Amino acid sequence: MDFFQHLGKETRGGFTKLGRGTFFLFYTLKGLFSIVVRPRLLLNQMYSVGVLSCLIIAISGLFVGMVLGLQGYYILSDFGAEETLGLMVAASLVRELGPVVSALLFAGRAGSALTAEIGLMKATEQLSGMEMMAVDPIKRIITPRFVAGFLSMPLLVGLFSAIGVLGGQMVGSGMLGVDEGAYWSQMQANIDFYDDIVNGFIKSLVFGFIVSWIALFEGYDTVPTSEGVSRATTRTVVNSAFSILGLDFILTALMFGDD
Amino acid sequence: MSQSNTQDTLVGLFVAAGIAGLFFLALQVSNLSSFTEQAGFTVTARFENSGGLKVKSLVSAAGVKVGQVSKITFDPKTFDSVVEMRIFSQYDNIPSDVSASIYTAGLLGEQYIGLGKGSSDEYLKQNSEIEFTNSAIILEKAISQFLFKSAEEKAEEKK
Amino acid sequence: MGDSTRSHNSLVAIRGLSFARGDKKIFQDVSLYIERGKITAIMGPSGTGKTTLLKIIGGQLAPAKGSVMVDGKNVQRLRRAELFNLRKRIGMLFQSGALLTDMSVYDNVAFPLREHTRLPESMIRSLVLMKLQAVGLRGARSLMPNELSGGMARRVALARAIALDPMMIMYDEPFTGQDPISKGVLVHLIKSLNVTLGLTTIIVSHDVVETAHIADYIYVISDGKIIGEGTPEEIKHSTSPWVQQFMEGSADGPVHFHYPAKEFQNDLLATGKRY
Structure with missing residues (x-):
């Protein structure tokens, strides 16, 4: 009986949290207009969310592309199909690894920082203080961060995939001797703009939305103690990872399922 | 003020690099260029x-x-x-x-x-x-x- | 001073207030009045919901029963925009200062001005320097909040709280954890702001000496009820043993030293239990 009672309690807790999260998202989106009036708020957040994530994204993209080049070459050369290396690297990056790995890195780098920042602001009464100064903390603090996360994600994914493709080319034709022309032409002939690039872009938008939402809500919903903030930060990374991978499966099934 | 200027520049660079990456994917990696024209x-x-x-x-x-x-x-x-x-x-x-x-x-x-x-x-x-x-x-x-x-x-x- | 005159001249009037957090009753049928232009202190031991009271006055929390009138407006009935307009006229000093940690002292004090006014930057500068001068920290304008001592942080927060020239200011435990000099500075500041700006002042505190020194009227709260009120002089000569214990700071009295427990002897003999 204890087990079911526990399960019921957990379920109820999960649902109320989802409800709070939905309201939170609603108020966050309601504040969008304030960004139009004050673009500087957004610009500052683009810096801490986007620019500061650039380095880790670029380096990871380079290495992922290089590894794909190596692994792909060894597998493809067994079939005498080294020329399709470009296709393999680009398809894996553009469809899957670009959006998913960038989003996971983004959750670890920017998402956890956002949660900790908002959580600490709550713990040190900064949000409450703002409210007492008649400033809506959601509009002033949350919305700009949300928009910055949502906009940064596709840019970071673009950076990641582009650098990855170049990294694959570096290893493939630079070290392993795949013909450079074949690398690019096989890629161009088979990567479709709408099916692959646009779908990857949509994925990145969805991931940016979900990671920013989770990170900010966890921060806002923190128990205002140092333990609470640390738990919330962990939850951000874990829940983001689950959501990214689960949504990736659903999106892939929807996008690439037909053909 | 100079600090916020460098910040602006970096954000500008970031946005430009991201968009350049997306354009690179669209034009250089995919078949967009081959069939639209x-x-x-x-x-x-x-x-x-x-x-x-x-x-x-x-x-x-x-x-x-x-x-x-x-x-x-x-x-x-x-x-x-x-x-x-x-x-x-x-x-x-x-x-x-x-x-x-x-x-x-x-x-x-x-x-x-x-x-x-x-x-x-x-x-x-x-x-x-x-x-x-x-x-x-x-x-x-x-x-x-x-x-x-x-x-x-x-x-x-x-x- | 009769209750009717106090309620007549009050900026804040709380009538029949009840508030509970979960099963714990924080306030039961509390009525109190904050007079215009005076310093009113609300005192009581830790954990009696003094901060909660300030949040109720500021409209951040809603009471279960009773009404809270601020400047003739029922706080709980206000729309969001009206409530925000009211809050612009109320300054609040949080226990921690609640400075925005990603901004310098200057930007912190300028924050409410920039959020709520469209003043040119040059005028904001003059206003900020004036407010910082008032708390004696004009020289610390470029420091970040983490470089300030606790007392300085509170003074910056005070400068911020008066940035919009409010009609009322609420202090949440302003003296807690301060060294004697900081305490002295804050006592002096609170009093002089009250006198020079004509600010209605609410102090929530358990620091008896400092508070009694500057307060015009004191409410003593315990267990969700008001157990004593009056001028500092009246409170000092209160016949209530509880108020006496609180003001004197005795270890035992109506509030027992021991947390409620069963008989000590029986507890020791009850072996086999972990607690």
Whole structure:
């Protein structure tokens, strides 16, 4: 009986949290207009969310592309199909690894920082203080961060995939001797703009939305103690990872399922 | 103030780099550049069997890409596969009596349409139909035919 | 001073207030009045919901029963925009200061001005320097909040709280954890702001000496009820043993030294239990 009672309690807790999260998202989106009036708020957040994530994204993209080049070459050369290396690297990056790995890195780098920042602001009464100064903390603090996360994600994914493709080319034709022309032409002939690039872009938008939402809500919903903030930060990374991978499966099934 | 200026510059660089990456993917990695700029006209061909041909499969003449498949439908009256293909407009002087065959690139590769030779004075234009067609070689069919034949031959030898 | 005159001249009037957090009753039928232009102190031991009271006055929390009138407006009935307009006229000093940690002292004090006014930057500068001068920290304008001592942080927060020239200011435990000099500075500041700006002042505190020194009127709260009120002089000579214990700071009295427990002897003999 204890087990079911526990399960019921957990379920109820999960649902109320989802409800709070939905309201939170609603108020966050309601504040969008304030960004139009004050673009500087957004610009500052683009810096801490986007620019500061650039380095880790670029380096990871380079290495992922290089590894794909190596692994792909060894597998493809067994079939005498080294020329399709470009296709393999680009398809894996553009469809899957670009959006998913960038989003996971983004959750670890920017998402956890956002949660900790908002959580600490709550713990040190900064949000409450703002409210007492008649400033809506959601509009002033949350919305700009949300928009910055949502906009940064596709840019970071673009950076990641582009650098990855170049990294694959570096290893493939630079070290392993795949013909450079074949690398690019096989890629161009088979990567479709709408099916692959646009779908990857949509994925990145969805991931940016979900990671920013989770990170900010966890921060806002923190128990205002140092333990609470640390738990919330962990939850951000874990829940983001689950959501990214689960949504990736659903999106892939929807996008690439037909053909 | 100078601190916020560098910040602005960095954000600008970040946005520019991200957009450049996306453009790179769109133009350099995908086929966007190859088919958006190509105007063309549509011709049809009827095949008994179009095999593994797909929309966007290649149409080539003597190994040169001259167009791509735009639509494949089934005609329930004649049991034919009706393939519409888009020929790039610079190839507006292909004789109207060319043959179209479905080939396979490599043993396991993609299937494509190869245009043969023709001698007519008239050229293919919008909505013209290619009359001479060779269907796809279905690998299973070919193998079973071959096995059947060789079995027959062996049986005859024994007699 | 009769209750009717106090309620007549009050900026904040709380009537029949009840508030509970979960099963715990924080306030039961509390009524109190904050007079215009005076310093009113609300005192009581830790954990009696003094901060909660300030949040109720500011409209951040809603009471279960009773009404809270601020400047003739029922706080709980206000729309969001009206509530925000009211809050612009109320300054609040949080216990931690609640400075925005990603901004300098200057930007912190400028924050409410930039959020709520469209003043040119030059005028904001003059205003900020004036407010910082008032708390004696004009020289610390470029420091970040983490470079300030606790007392300085509170003074910056005070400068921020008066940035919009409010009609009322609420102090949440302003003296807690301060060294004697900081305490002295804050006492002096609170009093002088009250006098020079005519600010209605609410102090929530359990620091008896400092508070009694500057307060015009004191409410003593315990267990969700008001158990004593009056001028500092009246409170000092209160006949209530509880108020006496609180003001004197004796270890035992009506509030027992021991947390409620069963008989000590029996507890020791009850072996086999972990607690």
